[in-house]
Amino acid sequence: MVDNVLNNGFGEKERREEIRKAAESYQQKTGATITFFAAVCEEFPSMGNYFDGLTVEQVTDRYKQILADPRLSYMGNGMGFELHDSSLPDYLDGPMTLIKGHTIYADNIDSISYYREHPLVLEAIQELRERFPDFKYFMTAQEKQDIYPEHMTAEAIAYALVDLAEDFDTYEFRDNVDDKETLVKEIEYDLYAGRGKKEYSGFLKDVMDESDELSTKAQVLLQRINDYSIPEKKDLEPMVKIVFSEYREMETGKYLPFKEANEKLGALDQTFLKENQANDKWDDLYSVGYMVLCSIDSEIHKVTGKIMLGTGEGDIIEHMKGIEDQRDVQEHILPYLYEYCGLVEKSPDIATEVNEKESAANHKEVQSEAVTVKNSDRSAGEKKKSIHDRLKENKEKLGQKSGKDNLQKGVELT
Secondary structure, eight states: OHHHHHTTTOOHHHHHHHHHHHHHHHHHHHOOEEEEEEESSSSSGGGSOEEEEEOHHHHHHHHHHHHHOGGGGGGOOEEEEEEEOTTSTTOOOOEEEEEETTEEEGGGGGGSHHHHTOHHHHHHHHHHHHHOTTSEEEOOHHHHHHHSOSSOOHHHHHHHHHHHHHHHSHHHHHHHOSOHHHHHHHHHHHHHTTOHHHHHHHHHHHHHHHOTTTHHHHHHHHHHHHHOOOOSSOOOOOEEEEEEESSTTSOTTOEEEHHHHHHHHHHHHHHHHHHHHHHTOOOOOEEEEEEEEEEETTEEEEEEEEEEETTTOOSHHHHHTTOTTOHHIIIIIHHHHHHHHTOOOOOTTTOSOOOOOOOSTTHHHHHHHHHHHHHSOTTTSOOOOOHHHHHHHHHHHHHTSTTOSSOTTOOOOO
């Protein structure tokens, strides 16, 4: 997929055909030719048999014969080409090595200007690569640019990683990946969060070590990821990554739309809270770490936190209200998420409704007080408890429950 996306609209077969057509047309116009050589000792040709002036078919046969003789392998076998093109200004004939041992060094031509784009040279590299498909291959600078251009977008890098992973281990990939587009989105958000280098360098290094065919692609892609910078302007749907979860049914490492994650964690918290209250059992608490990514005025914002399900902390929005020491969260991110979710943000003077009900007997009294505070002069009335204070009270109550020798992990306020 990525080849079609990034190779200027055409695939590998079409690219090879264009190279052949360009070489044929150039040869007809200029009369230029190219020959090949094979050497038992590439560095010192006089130390062994040296065959030159060969066609690509002849040099292939000669080099395979050299490689087949184990007595010659230690001598540094190699092969390459000589370009004969009088139409080039200041051109000097001479051999250029392309292959050493079982490796094709196509990038050798990058250092010589009239080789880099010469149609006959590019065709020669193409043909040798096809004739020695098992050889390790080092791309030219232009090939790297064609396959993985500089300044790739997060989406392009994500598609490239997914395609490379599928090529590297097809069966394992298909066993573990249900939806490629979802995986692409997860990688894309990792890159926006600045996690690409850490998350994917290990995989790419494994590809470089274990696959001669894909090693160059992995090397170039790793360089593109290392060079990637988060764009200043980017509009994103708010997403949540579940960084870790002690609750097994909450899958970790996945990105979820913010609304879905917010509702899911809020519902789980209330479900476990009711069970704990009914059974007076407070051991079944599950810690869930989250990371929120959102774009406000085209600027990327990231918030991390940890919720204890079953304590009454509520959903992600409720939990983020407790991050009082971060102005960005309180002044920008929370108002944005309220608007995005279609919620009405409460005034900071009355914060949030009190969820804790002491008993059925005083429920009406608590409700009446809430109405009075809303309708009275706020400057003179008593403020309701903030989420921060309520979380602290919850933590203290959990620690006082019988049968708890220690405080579990408690409610952590980030």
